[in-house]
Amino acid sequence: MIPLRKKIGYGLGDMGLSISYFTVGFFFIYYLTDIVGLKPYLAGLAYFIGQAWNSINYPLIGVLSDRSFSRYGRKRVYLLFGAFPFALSFILMWMIPPDGSQLLKFGFATVAILVYTTLYSLVLVPYTSLVPVMTSNYDERTQIIGIRTILSTLGTILGAGAAILVSSFDSELTGLRVTVFTFAVWMLLTVLAAAHSTRGMEQTTQAKAISTAGGWECYFHLLCDRNVTILMLFKFLGAISTASLMAALPYFSKYILGDEGRSTMGLAFYIAVSAICIPVWERLARRYDKRRLLLVAMLGMGLILFTIGKFVTGATITVFYLGCIMLGTVMSAYTLIAYSFPPDLVDYYDHKKQERHEAIIFGLWQTVHQLGVAFSGLLLGLFLQFFGYDGTQVVQTPSALMTVRFALGLLPGTFMLLAVLALQPYTITRKAYLDIQEDLKRRNFLEKDIQDERIGA
Secondary structure: OOOHHHHHHHHHHHHHHHHHHHHHHHHHHHHHHHHHOOOHHHHHHHHHHHHHHHHHHHHHHHHHHHHOOOOOOOOHHHHHHHHHHHHHHHHHOOOOOOOOOHHHHHHHHHHHHHHHHHHHHHHHHHHHOOHHHHOOOHHHHHHHHHHHHHHHHHHHHHHHOHHHHHHOOOOHHHHHHHHHHHHHHHHHHHHHHHHHHOOOOOOOOHHHHHHHOOOOHHHHHHHOOHHHHHHHHHHHHHHHHHHHHHHHHHHHHHHHHOOHHHHHHHHHHHHHHHHHHHHHHHHHHHHOOHHHHHHHHHHHHHHHHHHHHHHOOHHHHHHHHHHHHHHHHHHHHHHHHHOOHHHHHHHHHHHHHOOOOHHHHHHHHHHHHHHHHHHHHHHHHHHHHHOOOOOOOOOOOHHHHHHHHHHHHOHHHHHHHHHHHHHOOOOOOHHHHHHHHHHHHHHHHHHHHHHHHHHHO
16 A cells, blocks of 8 residues: 555645646636737637647657656656746746737747647656556555545646636736746646655556557557547547636636636635545445446536526626535546546556556547547637627627626536446446456466566576
8 A cells, every 4th residue: 555645745746737727727718818818719729729739749748658768767757857847838828928919929829838738748647647557456546536636626726716816916917927937836846746756656567568568559459449439538528528617717707797706716615515525426436336426426517507607697696606516516526536547447458458558548538638628728719709709898798698608507518418428338347447457466476477487497
C-alpha cells in the first residue's frame, strides 16, 4: 500500500492542473469576447484550434513518454522539467492586447493557446498515466483517483473563482493578470510536489513498458477493441457536456443572473458538495455497477440543468444556488467514476494483447477529451455569433439571451445523457477486472520462473 502522504502529494498535481484547466475553461472565451473585444466566432475558433491541437499532441506525448528513459522516471521527468514552462505559458495567455485589430487579437489568442495547450499536455499525460504504475490494486486506484478529485475540486474553486478576484480590482484587466500570475506560482509548486511524491515508483515497470511500447499503429489497434472504443466515445460526449457547461456559465451569470459573482458562489456550493459526496460515491462504486450509477446520476444532472436554464432569473437566485448544490451531488459521480476507468483499461489490454501502454491509453483518453472540449467551444462561439451576441454591449438581444439559456440548460445535459448511454455495453466490470488481475499474476509468476531457470542454466 502506498503511504497516504504520497497519495496526497501526487493528488496536489491535479490541483495545479485543475486551476489552469478550469480558469481557461470557465473564463477564456468570455475573456476574449468581453474583455479583449474579439468577435464570438473568432473567439470560438481560436479556442477550437488550441484545443484541437491539444487532441493531436496528447498521442504524440503519450508515445514520447512511453519511449522515454530517464533516471528521474520516464513519466516523472516531464513533471520535473515541464512545470516551469507550463506555468509561464499560462501567464502569457492573458497578455493579449485589447487594443488592436480583430485579426491581430485572433492571431495572438491562437498562438497563446497553442503554446499553452502543448505544455499543458506535456505535463498532464505523464501525470495521469502514473496511476497504473503506482498500484495495481483495484480499490486503491479508485482511492487515489478520489484523493486527486478532492484536491482537483479545490483547484476548480480557484479557477472558477477568477471572476470574483478579477472584479475586486478597479481595472478588470489588471485584476485578471494579477490573479493568473498568482495561480501560475501555485501551479508550479503543486506539479513539483507531485513529482517529489512519485519518486522511485516507476522503477519496477519501466523496463517492460519500454520494451512493449509501440508506434502509431498502437492507436489504431487500440481503437479496434470494442471496450476501448466505447470508453473513448463516452469520454468524447462527456467532454462536450462539461466543457459547454463551463464556457456558458460566465455568460449566464452576467446576463441572466445579473452578477458575475453569483456564479462563483454557486460554483462554491457545487464544488463543496461534490467534494463531500465523493466518498459516498466511492462506497457506492464498491457495491454497485459503475455504469448504472453513472446513468442514474447523469439523468439527474440533465433534469437539474434544464430547470436552471429554463426557469432561473436574477430574482430567483435561491433556486440557482439550490440547483448548484444538487448538481454537485450528482456530478461528483462523474468526476470520480469516469476517471477510474482508464487504469483498468491498461491492465485489460495487457491481459488481452500482452502489451502495456499506460501513456498511450491515457494520451488517447485525453485526445478524445480535448476533441470534445474543442467542439464545445466552437459550437458556443458560432451560436453566440449567429444569434447576435456582442460582448462590447451591456444589453443583449432576446435571441442572444435565449442562446445563453440553451447553452447552459439543454446542451450539457443532452450530451451527458448520450455519453452514459454509450457506456452501458462496457464490459470491464469489477468481476472482470479481478479475473484479469488473477490471470496477470499467474502469467507474471510463470515468466519470473522461466527467467530464473534461464539464469540458473
